[in-house]
Amino acid sequence: MQKELDRRSLLKLTGGSLAALGVTAAGCGAGSGSGDGTVTLRYAWWGSDDRAERINKTIALFEKKHPKIKIKTDFQPYLDFWKKFNTQAAGGNPPDVFQNAIGFLRKYDERNVLLDLREQVKAGHLRLDGFRAGLEKFGEVDGKLLGIPVGSNSMALVIDKPLFAKAGVTPEMGWTWDDFHTAMEKIRDKGRPGDSGLYGVMYLYDLYLRQHGKAFFTKNGLGFTEADLKEWWTKGRQGVRSGIYADPKKVAQVKPKSAVAAELAAAEFTWDNFTVRYTAEGKSSYGLAPIPTTDGKKTGQYLGSLMLSGSRRTRHPRQVAQFIDFMVHDPEVAEIMGYDRGVPATTAQYEAYRPSQESDKVIASVNKDIAAYEESLVDADVLETITPHPAGADVCEAAFLRVAEELALGKRSVDDAVEQYFNECKTALGSR
Known part of the structure; x- marks a missing residue:
């Protein structure tokens, strides 16, 4: 994808x-x-x-x-x-x-x-x-x-397995956003923010919208409202202030290293086939956990x-x-x-x-986890059809990442960030 x-x-x-x-x-x-x-x-x-x-x-x-x-x-x-x-x-x-x-x-x-x-x-x-x-x-x-x-790949939550075990958190298919929030609090209370932050993970927001009967894109344009985005980014900011999400400034400082490998957070959402980097960058043991749901069933996922x-x-x-x-x-x-x-x-x-064919044992182990994760999505019957993307979607994707980072770093208020993003998308998508 x-x-x-x-x-x-x-x-x-x-x-x-x-x-x-x-x-x-x-x-x-x-x-x-x-x-x-x-x-x-x-x-x-x-x-x-x-x-x-x-x-x-x-x-x-x-x-x-x-x-x-x-x-x-x-x-x-x-x-x-x-x-x-x-x-x-x-x-x-x-x-x-x-x-x-x-x-x-x-x-x-x-x-x-x-x-x-x-x-x-x-x-x-x-x-x-x-x-x-x-x-x-x-x-x-x-x-x-x-x-x-x-x-193929799909969104997943990459976790620092020892930290999750220490906090007594075991993510399972069907866990809810409330479960996720509670898990982040437990991990925070053990000394580290739970997640690297949700501000700019556009494809995660797409799944959240799909769980609510909407989508980031339709074939004609954006599939959500300014009020929807304001709610999402407000929750992100609240998460940082409560300490369950990592400090965005610290996350920015360690780039291009991931916040998880840099020990700034215990987890972050990404595409499953990107996970080999965590073992290469970090000192811990990492794994893949399922996407939280709204109703305990629908993840909104698709194979990209x-x-x-x-x-x-x-x-x-x-x-x-x-x-x-x-x-x-x-x-x-x-x-x-x-x-x-x-x-x-x-x-x-x-x-x-088969992953075992790789001479590099680290790559072999990570690839085995990726295959098992995608097989679990098929077995759970959660996969759906991907949301159509209109012409201009690539510009909207880039704008989402940039504006979200400006918000995370305190350069914009939530209201200003939402307004800026929708204005840029209206230009990119034309009359859509």
Whole structure:
């Protein structure tokens, strides 16, 4: 799923130069062909050095199995990727196939950038069978298939297990926000704030809204009111003042290190596939706990995912579809990628890779916990369909993070922060 652009995702998504990785920057024009029938596709993505190395291995495997299709690659850190992609899309020159996220589907569909992959499915070049938990529908927008998921993740509460045990707190599926609040008080009374703070965790707020029959986004705009957001941010501020949430200024000072690993809080909400960083950064033992509920049942959760999308301007839609099909179905790809982009989206890849395969025991243990967590969501039958995102959602996401931080650091009052946020979203979303 796109993931929220916060300190956790930026740590994971930055780094690496093209030269250091031996990656060829994409040239101009759509995918090309040669006299011998060989087709060249341009493929672009964002991520860490490790992701680039893994993806390059999958490309080598693809080219070995499909000698008539060559892949020219373009790897960038997250922010640089979208800056470059915006320029390419505006100039009618986007890559043939590229990594994508839910917040960008409508935006680029409305700009006629994205290839509807439905025709390639009908032609037999792209399979939609074998996806886990309905993920094949993740990239659908208004009847069009604009992206194919490569992995899944979901929101979770990362906890410092010894601190929770010391406070006598055992989070279980179905615990409520009242239970969560009580747990944070118990942990605070043992000497540490319970959570790192809820101000800027947009996708957690989305789940809270969904628990109340609303959503952060609808396909037309925001799905909540100024009064709703005022209530959420007021509770966040009260939590800081009561000591159950960490001091925002201290949290800001330790960035990019997480507040949990820095021992400023006992827990924080994030995407489950980000959890490897806590063991790498901290000295304690960390685990995943379920999302609190309003009624003891509904968490509002869905499986998010990174996706692969095609360009509407590509000259080779069949080869684009074949490339995407390979990347989401071939078992050897899963063995190479692991959980770098989330838990594999298809059953074939999920079964092909097991965390125990990792030589790094820390990564193996964390990946095992991630898989178990997502299996628990399926078993509990709490997963729902993801909320549609309107064009301009990416701007609203960035604004939420920034305005929430200004609020947390005391630069804005709650009323001022709410007004500022809605004004920015009205501009980003236009008449929506």
